[in-house]
Amino acid sequence: MSLEKPQDEQSNAVVAKPTTGEELAELLGDLAIGRDDHMNAPGFVIRPTDVQETLFRLRDDAGFDHLSNVTAEEREDRYETIYHLTSYDDRTREVSVVVPTTKDDPRSQSANPVFRTADWHEREAYDLIGIEYDDHPDLRRILLPDTWQGHPLSKDFDQRRPQVVTLKEWANPLADDHRDSEGETMYINIGPHHPATHGVLHVRTVLDGEQVADVDPDIGYLHRCEEQMCQTKTYRHQIMPYPDRWDYGSAGLLNEWAYARAAEDLNDIDVPEYAQIIRTMGAELCRIASHMLAVGTFALDVYGDFTAIFMYAMRDREIIQNILEDLTGQRMMFNYFRLGGVVWDLPEPREEFFEKIRDFLDDLPGTLEEYHDLISGNEILQLRTIDTGVLPPEVAKSYGATGPVARASGIDYDLRRDDPYGYYDELDWDVITDDGCDNYSRLLCRMREVEESAKIISQCVDLLEDWPEEERTIQSNVPRTLRPEDDTEIYRAVEGAKGELGIYIRADGTDKPGRFKIRSPCFSNLQTLPEISNGEYLPDMIASLGSLDIILGEVDR
Amino acid sequence: MSSDQNQPFVTDDSKVQTKTRDARMTGTGTDNRFNSKLREAFGSSPFILTKFDNFMNWVRGSSMFMLQFGIACCSIEMMHTYSVKHDLDRFHAGVPRASPRQADVIIVPGTIVSKFAPRMKRVYDQMPEPKFVIGMGSCTISGGPFQEGYNVIKGAEEVIPVDIHVPGCPPRPEALVYGVAKLQQRIAEGESSPVTVKPYELEQFGDLEQDELIDKLAEEVDTDDLVMRYNWADSP
Incomplete structure (x- = not known):
């Protein structure tokens, strides 16, 4: 079964919104000065001064209400900003807006008035x-220290240049220094x-x-140059270990799938059905582990309960990690997917492995019952979380929120479907x-998603058990070295544990990607924090932060 | 007091010999319920003679307060080490402390990047002495899989002194437990290095080599500020 579904044929006349390249070209008219189609979507080149007008038109007239990603890159003769747009109602409708700028003055219009998520992306x-x-x-550095010199992913950056980083106390942005008099506001550093x-x-x-009068999340304390790492490694084997380390809350296989999906579509590789089922099963196990961590640490944030709930969550994660270790050989950093399949078949004896998973699934309803008794049925937690951290759906969409955060705001959006x-x-x-739309919903959403994941795993186990022995193909035939054609570009996303995890790859004709951009769901979700906590009480801000379930490895990449 | 340094708790009990003691030591007779390894080591004397240093080392190693300090992927395995099944508490090293001022041991669980290094240094400085550092995972040894990154510090040792390195990406909880046990052993034997200040690049601003960057920032940076300078070219 091929993952690739031709995008343009998907939109039948059900929605009369412009979707195909021709329709969109007509809509944009003079705004588009050229075409630069990507493998996943039609792409339009526009002038740097037309960004807002173009995006407004695409959003309001064509229903592209989700700015999924913003990719910037330096090419031989120009700088480029690519806005990857899609729609919350129909994820298969996609369009890319390419904004080239000159080498000597790389300057274009901000998309911030159209999509608020563009703030951090830009x-x-x-x-x-x-x-x-x-x-x-507020155009300032976001991932690197304020004192950093140079732009590390530009072509002329000298990595050996010394850098100076300072540690200074930050000033209160809202008020003058009131230390001598009666202050009106107080400034607190929380973290890092x-x-x-x-x-x-x-x-x-x-x-x-x-x-809380003002909140400004300051990120970049775990910016491990993941994009640079992936750009200096080869497609076939070297990139796959890195995705495990983006969302390290045990969501390894989900992340690997993001890279696998993008690279397989880019190189036109098929994945055998049997391998797809193993992938699906493994990925959902990871989702359960990841949501368990989210629930456990959320309870820790709200009650400071390090004893019961946190330990229960850890106990259940231990079981999943054992199963995954049997499958992949590692507890956390699986490196199990390969382009075109998975690295090896299920462990022998298979019956024992299936038995282990079934035992876990059989115990799961009882376990969740315990969680509901301890957490969601608890009046204290309900008082703390219901109607706090409210994220209205329009705001969530504008910030590009996805995953449980969006679904708990009533946005019916899941890439798996x-x-x-x-x-x-x-x-x-x-x-x-x-x-x-509140903290409680986000918690409930995760706990109920665990049940759905269990359903998926159980069906996969049944399928795998009955699979004929001679048809257990775990990998398709993939060349040893992959060299996608020069200048092919693709943006593909999967439903990670935290939401839409997308990868943009531009091939440059070599066996390494020319540009590798990661669209992290946590990055967009975290952006909603000021929106949902300003005006709330401080403890509710902590609860909201917990309910967003961010993993900093994925926020900072 | 025995002169043998390797046996800190042997008391000179040759003068104390009673029937009761013999009965307890040999495990015969009616009253053998006190028989234990501890009893064997201490003898029946109510006094323990040891060097205060040895005693303090033993105490330090047997009651370690860890700093609750999560950086990256390894912190997830660190959490698993603290919680059920692996339960680091069994090895006298369990309770994670949220404040560095109450902690003896800092486990550095993850990649350190340029922006975080001064903060980690500040946290380390806030811990009371004697303090010990366990580097968890490959990133704290060399930068690990991210070693070539423009923003990644090539190992925790560039910033703070490390007593024990636990390799792995991430190390299994068992490996971390082993690392902690090794540290305890070293502390109890008095082998752990005294607190030293490593030659990390931590200087007042005016002492730094002059270059373009320094000139540009000289006016903005307060001389009392903690400044960290990364010489990427000299990094391992």
């Missing part, structure tokens, strides 16, 4: 590539080393009494949504 582009955006509200920030996140918080890959469309399961 700051990242400025930080790493060096493109400047007019009308951007803090138990409630789930890693090395730094939240600059301004408090007015007990209420909307842009099917793997074996998901053959199986019987539901997309979980909740209309609560």
